[in-house]
Amino acid sequence: xxxxxxRLLILSLEFLHRLSMLIPSPRGSLVLSAGFIISVTxxxxxxxxxxIVTKSFFQLFATKP
Numbered sequence: 001x002x003x004x005x006x007r008l009l010i011l012s013l014e015f016l017h018r019l020s021m022l023i024p025s026p027r028g029s030l031v032l033s034a035g036f037i038i039s040v041t042x043x044x045x046x047x048x049x050x051x052i053v054t055k056s057f058f059q060l061f062a063t064k065p
Contacts (some may be wrong), residue, residue, distance in 0.1 A: 005044060012040050 016036050 003029060005048065009044050010042065
């Protein structure tokens with residue numbers, strides 16, 4: 001699952017890089033890529049943390065008799 005998420009993050013960064021190549025102004029592409037990278041990593045870590053929390057939460061209740 002984590003491997004898949006990392007691959008997805010790398011793919012989205014690749015896509016962004018290709019997209020920024022299409023935009024003529026270097027400043028615009030830089031701003032776009034920075035904003036995109038920040039939003040993607042935020043979402044990635046939010047999902048990651050949410051999964052860990054829910055997993056540990058369920059394990060906590062599953063171990064109790």
